Amino acid sequence: MATDLRLIVEMVTVLGAAATGGYIANRLNQPVLLGYLLGGMVIGPTGLGLIALEGDIEVLAEVGVALLLFALGVEFSLKDLMRLRTIAFGGGALQILLTILLGGGLVYLTGWVETIPKAIFVGAVLSLSSTAVVLKSLIERNEVQTSHGQIMLAILIVQDLSLGIMLAILPALTQPPNIIGTALLAAVLNFFLFIGVAIVAGVWLIPFLVRLIARTGSQELFLLGILVLALGIALVTSVMGLGIVMGAFVAGLMISNVEYADHALDRVLPMRDVFATLFFASIGLLIDPAFLLANVWILLGLVAIAMVGKAVIVTILVRLFGHSLKTALTVGLGINQIGEFSFVLAGVAQSQGLFSPRFYGLTVGTTAATLLITPFLLRLTPYLFVRLERLPFLGSIWQANQTPRFVGVEEELTGHVVVAGFGRVGQTLVRMLYFQGYKILVIDNNEATLQTLRERKIPYLFGDASSNLVLEKANLPKAKAMAIALPDPLATRLTLKRAISIAPDLDITVRAHVNEEIDVLYQLGTQEVVQPEFEAALEMGVHLLLRLGDSAYEVQQVVNRYRTRRYRDIMPEREEYWRVADLEAVIEGLQAQWYNLPQDSPLLGLTLAQARIRHLTGTTIMAIKRNKTLYRYPSGEMRFEEGDRLLVVGNSEERAAFENLLEGINRPN
Numbered sequence: 077m078a079t080d081l082r083l084i085v086e087m088v089t090v091l092g093a094a095a096t097g098g099y100i101a102n103r104l105n106q107p108v109l110l111g112y113l114l115g116g117m118v119i120g121p122t123g124l125g126l127i128a129l130e131g132d133i134e135v136l137a138e139v140g141v142a143l144l145l146f147a148l149g150v151e152f153s154l155k156d157l158m159r160l161r162t163i164a165f166g167g168g169a170l171q172i173l174l175t176i177l178l179g180g181g182l183v184y185l186t187g188w189v190e191t192i193p194k195a196i197f198v199g200a201v202l203s204l205s206s207t208a209v210v211l212k213s214l215i216e217r218n219e220v221q222t223s224h225g226q227i228m229l230a231i232l233i234v235q236d237l238s239l240g241i242m243l244a245i246l247p248a249l250t251q252p253p254n255i256i257g258t259a260l261l262a263a264v265l266n267f268f269l270f271i272g273v274a275i276v277a278g279v280w281l282i283p284f285l286v287r288l289i290a291r292t293g294s295q296e297l298f299l300l301g302i303l304v305l306a307l308g309i310a311l312v313t314s315v316m317g318l319g320i321v322m323g324a325f326v327a328g329l330m331i332s333n334v335e336y337a338d339h340a341l342d343r344v345l346p347m348r349d350v351f352a353t354l355f356f357a358s359i360g361l362l363i364d365p366a367f368l369l370a371n372v373w374i375l376l377g378l379v380a381i382a383m384v385g386k387a388v389i390v391t392i393l394v395r396l397f398g399h400s401l402k403t404a405l406t407v408g409l410g411i412n413q414i415g416e417f418s419f420v421l422a423g424v425a426q427s428q429g430l431f432s433p434r435f436y437g438l439t440v441g442t443t444a445a446t447l448l449i450t451p452f453l454l455r456l457t458p459y460l461f462v463r464l465e466r467l468p469f470l471g472s473i474w475q476a477n478q479t480p481r482f483v484g485v486e487e488e489l490t491g492h493v494v495v496a497g498f499g500r501v502g503q504t505l506v507r508m509l510y511f512q513g514y515k516i517l518v519i520d521n522n523e524a525t526l527q528t529l530r531e532r533k534i535p536y537l538f539g540d541a542s543s544n545l546v547l548e549k550a551n552l553p554k555a556k557a558m559a560i561a562l563p564d565p566l567a568t569r570l571t572l573k574r575a576i577s578i579a580p581d582l583d584i585t586v587r588a589h590v591n592e593e594i595d596v597l598y599q600l601g602t603q604e605v606v607q608p609e610f611e612a613a614l615e616m617g618v619h620l621l622l623r624l625g626d627s628a629y630e631v632q633q634v635v636n637r638y639r640t641r642r643y644r645d646i647m648p649e650r651e652e653y654w655r656v657a658d659l660e661a662v663i664e665g666l667q668a669q670w671y672n673l674p675q676d677s678p679l680l681g682l683t684l685a686q687a688r689i690r691h692l693t694g695t696t697i698m699a700i701k702r703n704k705t706l707y708r709y710p711s712g713e714m715r716f717e718e719g720d721r722l723l724v725v726g727n728s729e730e731r732a733a734f735e736n737l738l739e740g741i742n743r744p745n
Contacts, residue, residue: 100114139354163231198420684711
């Protein structure tokens with residue numbers, strides 16, 4: 077084969093394997109990153125032997141890392157970070173330091189590494205989490221705007237920022253003991269010298285150059301100019317001994333302050349994705365399954381140190397910074413993996429002679445294992461909380477921890493409107509109610525957002541709105557109405573279910589996050605469900621129809637019809653929307669159980685409305701299975717028939733009451 081074609085063949089082979097692995101991972105609901113790793117492993121030296129990580133592929137993989145960090149720098153939001161600066165910088169820095177101490181200390185004491193510099197490098201590798209995997213999981217679960225989601229992302233940003241410092245400082249640890257102090261000082265000075273020059277260039281030089289290129293109006297020149305700036309600055313830092321990654325990230329930060337930042341990111345993202353895929357696939361080339369199996373106990377030990385140790389550290393820190401135990405556990409279990417940038421650190425350690433090929437292979441295997449476990453762990457977290465509430469001893473501790481810590485509420489508040497959630501939607505609701513003169517009680521667990529309520533002297537409860545203790549304190553039976561505007565879908569469903577249990581006749585309006593939640597929320601007992609995307613579409617439609625000449629009455633009739641039918645007329649039809657698995661997925665965390673309707677049950681022949689099941693037991697019938705047909709969210713007119721199977725939602729006490737109702741005890745009137 078001609079030499080000039082070898083690079084093309086290798087690129088096609090690696091990208092093809094990565095694309096295949098990514099597709100399979102996506103279909104299995106796993107991060108595509110794992111597919112890239114497995115694709116590289118299949119074609120690598122330990123697999124089919126088609127590709128070896130050397131020469132051109134290795135260089136292209138380094139370009140991928142540089143573009144990955146450059147894009148991260150462009151996307152970096154100082155405003156978002158400063159809003160959570162206490163937990164971000166305080167908690168994030170402590171998490172990195174404690175993980176380095178714990179991870180490095182354990183591998184040193186167990187004899188897995190022989191020197192302290194190696195142990196520090198191992199701890200640093202373990203301290204970084206995966207921004208890509210965590211962010212993707214939060215987006216898929218609609219949890220980016222939740223309290224735990226924001227804390228996760230704040231800590232992850234600090235971890236990403238710390239990578240540059242680590243790349244500048246840690247290589248100095250390879251120097252002989254007699255000059256290590258001088259080497260560290262030189263590395264620190266070198267780092268701050270570069271930062272100083274970067275600030276000057278970022279304020280005056282880079283914006284000028286970007287604007288100069290943008291004025292040409294040529295998209296090709298703009299892309300070329302951005303790439304030259306990014307890779308050129310990365311080359312400078314590499315010559316200075318700071319690594320290409322540090323320079324690429326700083327280049328992104330420089331461009332992020334220019335008005336053309338979004339356009340630059342848009343142009344670079346496709347190239348970043350291609351070259352970053354090469355990087356992750358090249359890591360897969362190094363994975364040797366036989367080697368990992370032979371060292372399985374060390375591998376499991378490293379995974380345990382990373383996932384268990386980091387989870388404990390993060391949970392304690394988030395709790396110490398004033399957040400609830402539920403939030404702390406969610407964050408701890410969410411960012412306890414090893415991230416993609418750990419590959420970068422491990423590569424530096426290997427190039428510096430700190431990691432042997434054997435230990436580098438273990439590091440790669442550990443990272444892949446933690447990334448594989450993370451999505452499953454995030455899905456299991458809600459079920460873990462449900463189990464904790466059921467345990468006799470831990471359940472009481474869990475419930476006690478949810479008691480509101482700060483209470484700005486009148487003892488006998490009555491005739492009030494309860495607003496659960498004080499985010500963007502909740503703040504708008506509170507403002508409307510406040511200026512209309514209604515008494516309001518706000519429930520929220522974000523201390524930073526409650527200052528407005530104090531200034532306006534609006535009563536509030538500081539705590540988790542889904543907690544029974546908090547809801548009981550809200551005096552729901554004497555409230556006029558309730559609005560649930562929480563950013564967390566699971567917390568929304570739990571809050572509604574528990575609020576209905578406390579005050580069955582309370583008028584409740586709920587914000588839905590996705591289409592699949594609408595019928596679930598109605599079935600749980602709410603009077604009104606609002607889906608923001610559909611409401612935005614309806615308002616746009618109102619404006620267009622009025623401008624097109626339709627009368628105001630006709631337009632209002634159209635809107636009312638869509639709302640009355642619960643958006644069904646504008647909801648996209650999808651076959652998978654009707655599967656049982658999806659039904660059980662949207663009610664996760666609500667303690668659901670299937671029951672067979674007994675032949676002599678007093679419910680036979682009654683409609684759901686006549687049975688008054690929610691009032692008598694507190695449970696909700698979510699589905700009825702009859703003759704192989706599943707009726708999701710049955711209406712009040714549906715009658716119970718012999719042979720029905722009922723999907724019932726409720727806690728253990730409520731389900732016990734429902735079982736008595738099935739057997740004829742506590743008959744409906």
